[in-house]
Amino acid sequence: GENVEQHPSTLSVQEGDSAVIKCTYSDSASNYFPWYKQELGKRPQLIIDIRSNVGEKKDQRIAVTLNKTAKHFSLHITETQPEDSAVYFCAVNTGTASKLTFGTGTRLQVTL
Amino acid sequence: ETGVTQSPTHLIKTRGQQVTLRCSSQSGHNTVSWYQQALGQGPQFIFQYYREEENGRGNFPPRFSGLQFPNYSSELNVNALELDDSALYLCASSLVTHFSTDTQYFGPGTRLTVL
Numbered sequence: 001g002e003n004v005e006q007h008p009s010t011l012s013v014q015e016g017d018s019a020v021i022k023c024t025y026s027d028s029a030s031n032y033f034p035w036y037k038q039e040l041g042k043r044p045q046l047i048i049d050i051r052s053n054v055g056e057k058k059d060q061r062i063a064v065t066l067n068k069t070a071k072h073f074s075l076h077i078t079e080t081q082p083e084d085s086a087v088y089f090c091a092v093n094t095g096t097a098s099k100l101t102f103g104t105g106t107r108l109q110v111t112l
Numbered sequence: 113e114t115g116v117t118q119s120p121t122h123l124i125k126t127r128g129q130q131v132t133l134r135c136s137s138q139s140g141h142n143t144v145s146w147y148q149q150a151l152g153q154g155p156q157f158i159f160q161y162y163r164e165e166e167n168g169r170g171n172f173p174p175r176f177s178g179l180q181f182p183n184y185s186s187e188l189n190v191n192a193l194e195l196d197d198s199a200l201y202l203c204a205s206s207l208v209t210h211f212s213t214d215t216q217y218f219g220p221g222t223r224l225t226v227l
Contacts, residue, residue, distance in 0.1 A: 034215065036218075105153070
């Protein structure tokens, strides 16, 4: 089955700095790559997603890049703010059942 | 916030008991997926329901079963509860057409504790 690795597991940055989280996947047929933000005790919230026919997507301070050849994709957050502190999960869709395989998560802490 | 709702919010059961969790999908969505999220881990796919039929299943035993109703809401049933079943159970709804990949929106989850 699909295997998704996510790094780093924890990331601490100062307010205003950039944060980058990377994920690799194993199934070359994977075609959809969402990123979710989960605050403590709350539901995962979709923050950005990218499909396999696109190499990069940006939404204000958040961007995702996809390298299909290398089978990895990354989340970039610029000008980080304290409210960006949360656990971030990458996910990969495998097959037609819209089954998402999640990474192990990155705990991002933005310090003042 | 998404329009996906789940009930109950919290539940405490003992080993061997059975539990039913409920999910109402977002308006306009026709597919519900269920995930199990253990503490400190990412969600694990249990199964998905599309047009009232199971449409894909993860590595979970048959004692995990589900239903989808004509209004697209769904239930997750777990029989013979084990201690390891303690987790946050999330449902996610999406609109699937021609079995294409679509964005999944999560509900708030049900926290199940098995004693």
